[in-house]
Amino acid sequence: MSSITEFLEKEKPSGYTGKMLKELSKLNEELNAFNNIADSLGSGMPFSVKDNICVKGIETTASSRMLEGYIPAFNATVVQRMLDSGFSFIGKTNMDEFGFGSFGLNSTKPARNPFDVRYVAGGSSSGAAVATSILKYHVAIAESTGGSISTPAAFCGVVGFTPTYGALSRYGLIDYANSLDKIGIMARHADDVRSVFDKVRGADAKDTTSIEGEYRREVSKKIILPDQLTKGIDEDVESGFARLVEKLEGMGYKTVHRSIPFIDKAIPAYYTIAMAEASTNLARYSGFKYGYRNEDFTQHYNQFFTNARERFGLEAKRRIVLGTFVRSASVRDEYYSKALKVRRLLIKELGKALQDGFILSPVMPIKVPTFEEVKELTALENYKMDVMTIPPNLCGLPHVSFPYAYHKGMPLAAQLVAGHWGDHAVLGIVEEWERHFDYKFKYNIGEL
Amino acid sequence: MVYMDDKEFSRLLSICRIHLRESERAAIKRDVDEVLEYFNSLESVDTNGVIEAYHPVAVGEKLREDAPSEFPDIGIILKNAKTYRFYVVGPNI
Numbered sequence: 130m131s132s133i134t135e136f137l138e139k140e141k142p143s144g145y146t147g148k149m150l151k152e153l154s155k156l157n158e159e160l161n162a163f164n165n166i167a168d169s170l171g172s173g174m175p176f177s178v179k180d181n182i183c184v185k186g187i188e189t190t191a192s193s194r195m196l197e198g199y200i201p202a203f204n205a206t207v208v209q210r211m212l213d214s215g216f217s218f219i220g221k222t223n224m225d226e227f228g229f230g231s232f233g234l235n236s237t238k239p240a241r242n243p244f245d246v247r248y249v250a251g252g253s254s255s256g257a258a259v260a261t262s263i264l265k266y267h268v269a270i271a272e273s274t275g276g277s278i279s280t281p282a283a284f285c286g287v288v289g290f291t292p293t294y295g296a297l298s299r300y301g302l303i304d305y306a307n308s309l310d311k312i313g314i315m316a317r318h319a320d321d322v323r324s325v326f327d328k329v330r331g332a333d334a335k336d337t338t339s340i341e342g343e344y345r346r347e348v349s350k351k352i353i354l355p356d357q358l359t360k361g362i363d364e365d366v367e368s369g370f371a372r373l374v375e376k377l378e379g380m381g382y383k384t385v386h387r388s389i390p391f392i393d394k395a396i397p398a399y400y401t402i403a404m405a406e407a408s409t410n411l412a413r414y415s416g417f418k419y420g421y422r423n424e425d426f427t428q429h430y431n432q433f434f435t436n437a438r439e440r441f442g443l444e445a446k447r448r449i450v451l452g453t454f455v456r457s458a459s460v461r462d463e464y465y466s467k468a469l470k471v472r473r474l475l476i477k478e479l480g481k482a483l484q485d486g487f488i489l490s491p492v493m494p495i496k497v498p499t500f501e502e503v504k505e506l507t508a509l510e511n512y513k514m515d516v517m518t519i520p521p522n523l524c525g526l527p528h529v530s531f532p533y534a535y536h537k538g539m540p541l542a543a544q545l546v547a548g549h550w551g552d553h554a555v556l557g558i559v560e561e562w563e564r565h566f567d568y569k570f571k572y573n574i575g576e577l
Numbered sequence: 578m579v580y581m582d583d584k585e586f587s588r589l590l591s592i593c594r595i596h597l598r599e600s601e602r603a604a605i606k607r608d609v610d611e612v613l614e615y616f617n618s619l620e621s622v623d624t625n626g627v628i629e630a631y632h633p634v635a636v637g638e639k640l641r642e643d644a645p646s647e648f649p650d651i652g653i654i655l656k657n658a659k660t661y662r663f664y665v666v667g668p669n670i
Contacts, residue, residue, distance in 0.1 A: 186653070202653035294633045308632050337639045338632065397616045408593070417667045418658040426668050433668035435594045446595050447605050451612055453593045467619050469629035474622065476630060508608040509615055525633025549634055 205301020222256030276518025294525025408452025
């Protein structure tokens, strides 16, 4: 039975919601999963919303000082569809500012890993993953541009699903990079993800890039292990992953090693495109609408605008600078256009590989890192950590991150990728895997 | 490798309307050089005759009707800005 059905069928004791919200607020002081928590809840299954997705009347900041105080006048389509399906909004979840980060650190109050607070929660949907790991009955609406669902889900030991690009409407999402952004779902079990996905997917007139997909549901027994993503990684990750492959083979899956052309170019192509798009999207935050307000209107626009942009964090500034450069007229062909062409080549190669199978890899080349370990990384070292999550994100392929073991108390996770519109098929494999795996959670707030 | 000198970097910051403190400036300048060198690895890919992929899936040419529609909560929008007689107040241009 899915936990959604279980929650709806179970009788709630008197004062259940108040007690649950109180307990959640207390733990949130330690873990920083939520930027805000609702005062009350309806009777539906609770759902949280990443803080870059608009909820009418609720402050929405994308964890940026630039958007402090911004109150949307409308619900994002995905939020409206959740409410229409009977779910109850529980709060907005923490994240890296505008989605810029893989470890959750680019936030004024970084989320902490629920298994051990010395460790990061992953990013950018850090809060969504923590919320899913601590709440017994809950699903999270998150968002991924280059790995922002897979990575935090992996670090916090939950299921993180990123659908085919266009499967879910982006209306009401605060854009990071329009051609890469995908709203997705986190939950404690794949069947809950599937249930939510089927309620919120589908074309939306308010998002012209949303599509009514022709989904492929057949589950292939062939799993491709790309050489470039399974070698030269942390020893514990490599040995844990090898054991997962053995177990899947025991379940009847046939695994094949393969080298995929251009996959090593995914990171530079992705960051070129992402930064170019981000630098234009962030230009709308000019200091007199959307959140932060500079009311010194005596300044000339250029100075006014420059002063307002002081409120961006360092990573946002770095991406604006690089993004503005790569799309400047003199080098546009060399960087931005080139990256778009490389994306085309990679889509073709991955499409060929995924015709009759799935790609499996770890989610990150490292184990869950501590805050101290991550602080030592340079910007480029940070970006290179996304080596496994970027290819499917760059190419808009559906993928799901799921835990498969625990190493010294922290989760190890893998990522399974399908061809376009193979969303249900990839979830189907994880559902099958779950019948052989016991999830571990440190907290079960709201348990009945 | 250094991809731009200080003068060019200052010009880029000015175009971006980004002001950096001295400590930020040194760090971002170093990152820009390092990241651009990494981006240059794309040069080795032969993309002759390849068309840019502006989207990862074919999204078609759907456009919304160019028509006004009712928006009942305009008050919330206006609360997000300083207003004067139903207009949003902005800086001088």
